[in-house]
Amino acid sequence: MMISCREITKSYSKGSHLVTPLENLSLEVPRGEFLALMGPSGSGKTTLLNLISGIDTPTSGDLEIDGENIAKFPRKQLTKWRARKVGYIFQLYHLIPVLTALENVELPLLITSMSRKERRRKAEAALEVVGLSDRSHHTPSELSGGQEQRVAIARALVADPALLVADEPTGDLDRESATRILELLRSLARDHEKTIVMVTHDARAAAAADRTLHLEKGKLLTEDPNLVSI
Amino acid sequence: MLPLSYALRNLFRDKSRLIQTVGGSALVVLLIMAATALNGGMAGVLSASGSPRNAILIGTGSEESIQRSEVAAQLGGIAEAGIPGVLSALGTPAASTEIHYMSFLEAKDGTRGQGLFRGVTLRALLVHPEVRLLEGTFPGAGEVMVGRLAWRKLGIAEEKLQVGSVVKLDGSEMRISGIFAAPGTVMESEVWAVLGDLYMLAQRDTASCVVLRMEEAKDFSEVELFSQQRLDLELTALRESDYYSALGAFYRPLRVMTWITAGLVAAGAIFGGFNTLYAAFASRIRELATLQAIGFGRGAVFFSLVQESVIACLAGTLLASVIALVFLDGRTIPFSIGAFTVSISPQVAIAGLGTGILLGVLGAVPPAIRCLKPSLPKALRS
Numbered sequence: 021m022m023i024s025c026r027e028i029t030k031s032y033s034k035g036s037h038l039v040t041p042l043e044n045l046s047l048e049v050p051r052g053e054f055l056a057l058m059g060p061s062g063s064g065k066t067t068l069l070n071l072i073s074g075i076d077t078p079t080s081g082d083l084e085i086d087g088e089n090i091a092k093f094p095r096k097q098l099t100k101w102r103a104r105k106v107g108y109i110f111q112l113y114h115l116i117p118v119l120t121a122l123e124n125v126e127l128p129l130l131i132t133s134m135s136r137k138e139r140r141r142k143a144e145a146a147l148e149v150v151g152l153s154d155r156s157h158h159t160p161s162e163l164s165g166g167q168e169q170r171v172a173i174a175r176a177l178v179a180d181p182a183l184l185v186a187d188e189p190t191g192d193l194d195r196e197s198a199t200r201i202l203e204l205l206r207s208l209a210r211d212h213e214k215t216i217v218m219v220t221h222d223a224r225a226a227a228a229a230d231r232t233l234h235l236e237k238g239k240l241l242t243e244d245p246n247l248v249s250i
Numbered sequence: 251m252l253p254l255s256y257a258l259r260n261l262f263r264d265k266s267r268l269i270q271t272v273g274g275s276a277l278v279v280l281l282i283m284a285a286t287a288l289n290g291g292m293a294g295v296l297s298a299s300g301s302p303r304n305a306i307l308i309g310t311g312s313e314e315s316i317q318r319s320e321v322a323a324q325l326g327g328i329a330e331a332g333i334p335g336v337l338s339a340l341g342t343p344a345a346s347t348e349i350h351y352m353s354f355l356e357a358k359d360g361t362r363g364q365g366l367f368r369g370v371t372l373r374a375l376l377v378h379p380e381v382r383l384l385e386g387t388f389p390g391a392g393e394v395m396v397g398r399l400a401w402r403k404l405g406i407a408e409e410k411l412q413v414g415s416v417v418k419l420d421g422s423e424m425r426i427s428g429i430f431a432a433p434g435t436v437m438e439s440e441v442w443a444v445l446g447d448l449y450m451l452a453q454r455d456t457a458s459c460v461v462l463r464m465e466e467a468k469d470f471s472e473v474e475l476f477s478q479q480r481l482d483l484e485l486t487a488l489r490e491s492d493y494y495s496a497l498g499a500f501y502r503p504l505r506v507m508t509w510i511t512a513g514l515v516a517a518g519a520i521f522g523g524f525n526t527l528y529a530a531f532a533s534r535i536r537e538l539a540t541l542q543a544i545g546f547g548r549g550a551v552f553f554s555l556v557q558e559s560v561i562a563c564l565a566g567t568l569l570a571s572v573i574a575l576v577f578l579d580g581r582t583i584p585f586s587i588g589a590f591t592v593s594i595s596p597q598v599a600i601a602g603l604g605t606g607i608l609l610g611v612l613g614a615v616p617p618a619i620r621c622l623k624p625s626l627p628k629a630l631r632s
Binding site for chain 1: 256260541544547548626630
């Protein structure tokens with residue numbers, strides 16, 4: 021099993037109130053699955069995504085990713101783990117504006133001991149996977165939204181992580197670009213055996229996934245793999 | 251580690267901010283370099299002006315100012331006969347009777363300035379071997395020789411103080427017979443006349459002091475003993491180096507004020523830097539969180555932010571160094587007893603470089619800590 025969450029709860033204080041965006045949630049995701057998380061705002065989707073990707077830690081419960089229980093990892097260890105295991109795709113791409121597409125993609129490899137030549141080769145290969153080899157020396161401001169998201173996917177892929185997490189990856193794109201991104205994510209799960217967890221509000225985007233989970237008020241509601249067809 | 255190019259390119263994201271940071275740091279670094287050069291120059295000229303081998307006999311109670319001192323005109327002869335260890339050159343004892351007299355010198359065009367006049371005999375050259383004639387001759391009666399920096403101290407154009415020019419000293423016309431150098435000492439900004447002329451001009455029948463050059467520095471004890479034995483002469487013996495060190499202490503409040511001013515401006519610049527850099531970093535909180543999300547440690551991001559600030563401040567340091575070299579290096583600065591030449595020495599450059607690095611680090615640390623403080627989920631949503 022790639023992801024195994026057992027009764028994870030996340031709560032934090034907000035002023036004098038205790039907010040619990042996730043409560044006793046259990047979930048299992050096999051390797052190579054493309055999972056969509058849906059639910060209204062405040063349902064805990066992004067919190068779950070942050071926990072799975074090691075951006076945040078649960079208040080209680082066990083969270084095992086690729087055989088490692090990351091729930092109790094200290095911050096430094098979690099940072100190193102993220103660099104090795106997770107590729108993050110954001111709704112607004114979060115590319116570094118002063119770096120070119122190639123340099124953005126190369127960023128996660130700078131943490132490794134890889135040679136400069138090897139890093140360049142891998143970054144170019146990742147850009148090729150997303151079909152942007154011809155834009156490698158463009159800065160984000162010179163790319164369209166769809167192209168920026170593809171660069172972000174290449175960046176998420178380049179270090180060859182087992183897990184890709186995507187937070188509304190098509191939320192800021194037109195339909196044509198969104199379709200391309202979803203096809204790309206599907207092929208990554210299918211052809212490259214990447215486990216993908218995607219948060220989305222868009223039922224069409226969720227339909228591209230192998231399975232869709234619905235969350236509401238921090239709890240898992242239903243599973244519906246074919247809610248909407250593209 | 252994040253690549254240096256990330257820090258470098260971030261600098262050019264907001265050119266006005268870059269100009270502010272570079273300009274602000276250049277101003278502070280220039281100020282620190284100027285303060286270091288001025289204080290170093292003043293301290294240097296005072297320490298170089300006194301030799302530990304020279305002893306000065308002055309009137310008791312005038313230890314802080316030779317100009318106020320009065321000693322018998324015959325003291326030179328008495329001292330050279332009674333003190334063992336006085337250096338002798340070809341049978342002439344190195345004992346120089348001198349009058350130190352503060353007055354005004356007037357050039358032919360009417361410009362005048364206050365300076366130190368020293369009434370001397372040829373023996374002065376035995377006790378002040380650093381004095382070298384650059385042009386002309388040692389003065390005779392009705393003549394003066396001027397130090398090469400005297401024009402700066404007097405505030406009179408250099409061309410008005412050339413050999414052959416006529417100047418007025420207390421209303422008496424005197425011809426400039428020569429120009430001398432005494433590198434790095436206050437003597438370079440003095441005007442020397444023959445002792446006899448100064449007795450008349452200063453209307454005094456006593457000298458200011460007798461300077462003795464001893465064979466060895468330790469022979470000073472003989473001079474001290476002489477001053478203690480000859481109570482009738484009411485003398486105090488000082489090492490020349492101690493006298494100028496004491497003068498240095500007199501200027502300490504001035505130097506402290508210079509440092510306080512420089513420190514206050516630097517503190518102001520650091521607080522200004524906090525604001526500028528906080529604004530720069532705060533606009534990138536999400537980007538900084540993204541870097542952490544993809545696996546860069548907080549330390550690596552922090553280091554890159556500090557690197558960015560240090561690079562900007564080093565650019566300011568470079569600018570300040572160029573300004574200092576063009577506008578400060580070699581300038582002559584007058585002060586009450588002389589003048590000194592400002593030198594942008596390696597020490598001054600190191601002080602500037604240290605200040606630049608310190609500004610860069612101190613200015614960046616609090617904003618960087620503040621911008622890296624929010625939790626990752628919160629920062630990613632910002």
